[in-house]
Amino acid sequence: MTQAVQSVQTRMFRLLRSGQAMTRQEIAEALSLSMPTTLQNATRLIEAGILEECGSVQSTGGRRARRLRLCPDAGQAVGIHIGIHEVEFLTVGLTGETQGAFSAPYPFKDEPSWYVGLQEMLAAFLSRERVNVSRALGGGVSLPGIIDKQESQLLRSHILGLEHMGLERFRNALPFPAVFANDANCACFAERGAGQGNYVYVSLNETVGGAVMLNGTLWLGDTFQAGEIGHMLLVPEGRECYCGKRGCADAYLSPQALERDGWDVYLEHLAILLTNLRMLFNVNLVIGGQVGGQIEAHMQPLLEKTAQYDRFARNIDYIYPCAQKNHACALGAARFALEKYGVRVLPETGDEVL
Numbered sequence: 001m002t003q004a005v006q007s008v009q010t011r012m013f014r015l016l017r018s019g020q021a022m023t024r025q026e027i028a029e030a031l032s033l034s035m036p037t038t039l040q041n042a043t044r045l046i047e048a049g050i051l052e053e054c055g056s057v058q059s060t061g062g063r064r065a066r067r068l069r070l071c072p073d074a075g076q077a078v079g080i081h082i083g084i085h086e087v088e089f090l091t092v093g094l095t096g097e098t099q100g101a102f103s104a105p106y107p108f109k110d111e112p113s114w115y116v117g118l119q120e121m122l123a124a125f126l127s128r129e130r131v132n133v134s135r136a137l138g139g140g141v142s143l144p145g146i147i148d149k150q151e152s153q154l155l156r157s158h159i160l161g162l163e164h165m166g167l168e169r170f171r172n173a174l175p176f177p178a179v180f181a182n183d184a185n186c187a188c189f190a191e192r193g194a195g196q197g198n199y200v201y202v203s204l205n206e207t208v209g210g211a212v213m214l215n216g217t218l219w220l221g222d223t224f225q226a227g228e229i230g231h232m233l234l235v236p237e238g239r240e241c242y243c244g245k246r247g248c249a250d251a252y253l254s255p256q257a258l259e260r261d262g263w264d265v266y267l268e269h270l271a272i273l274l275t276n277l278r279m280l281f282n283v284n285l286v287i288g289g290q291v292g293g294q295i296e297a298h299m300q301p302l303l304e305k306t307a308q309y310d311r312f313a314r315n316i317d318y319i320y321p322c323a324q325k326n327h328a329c330a331l332g333a334a335r336f337a338l339e340k341y342g343v344r345v346l347p348e349t350g351d352e353v354l
């Protein structure tokens with residue numbers, strides 16, 4: 001939907017979906033709307049249970065102006081992460097905050113019985129979380145591979161051993177429409193918050209990956225492989241990587257490599273990768289994935305090692321541990337779904353522009 005054809009209610013919804021509260025006056029100003037248009041549509045959204053009043057502020061005329069915000073419980077989106085060994089389910093409310101989450105071991109197999117099992121586990125989760133499926137806005141699915149722009153195929157997943165696999169098998173197993181995305185892109189999206197428009201997300205999982213967020217939008221690249229940092233060359237003629245090459249970052253930065261090498265050697269390799277990313281993008285770097293969840297206690301040596309390589313920065317002040325330490329892929333997938341399907345919550349009677 002382009003800016004030009006967005007309805008007033010859609011624009012109000014998008015303005016408030018981060019969970020912030022605003023007065024009617026502030027909403028009118030932010031969206032360049034007249035006050036009558038703003039008041040009429042705000043009233044409709046309150047009546048529909050989508051907006052609620054919360055607290056008040058002193059307005060210029062001395063009267064107290066009430067603030068409005070989205071009701072988090074007015075709608076839900078569902079995130080599903082398909083890992084190599086496990087699945088994760090998660091629900092978010094309208095403002096993108098996690099409401100419930102579940103994960104279980106469930107090794108992926110591209111067989112009909114696997115999809116039936118997924119369907120049953122999802123149904124059990126939704127019932128436990130009291131999600132009314134007919135009212136769920138939509139789903140997001142995170143997959144460990146490269147997905148085409150039309151979201152019709154998993155183009156390639158080294159780790160699942162798949163190429164050109166149609167996504168309709170997943171779609172058919174879901175009770176709502178769904179959006180599909182690469183797992184590192186999902187985890188990266190889950191980190192997007194206020195003032196965090198530019199960063200590279202470094203995903204340190206059993207497979208190492210990453211994603212690039214520029215101006216609040218994921219940079220996918222010409223062939224949707226942007227951020228495949230696990231296969232950047234880190235050590236010439238080094239360890240064999242599962243992709244067939246030698247010396248890839250993946251072979252040195254997975255949790256398994258950490259176990260083998262210990263923190264000191266691990267951080268040395270990570271520091272080289274981070275310096276290269278900083279040189280290329282000149283943005284903040286977010287350390288995520290399984291190792292990212294434990295990196296906080298090792299930040300000092302990591303920053304010191306990075307400083308050896310970065311001769312441009314006075315301080316290494318651009319490396320951060322991830323904020324989402326659990327279920328990041330499922331959370332990002334759910335938020336993708338919210339972004340795509342959230343407007344479905346708006347009343348069909350539509351709005352009137354005065």
Ligand SMILES: [Zn+2]
Binds near residue numbers: 241243245249250
């Ligand atoms: Zn590789």
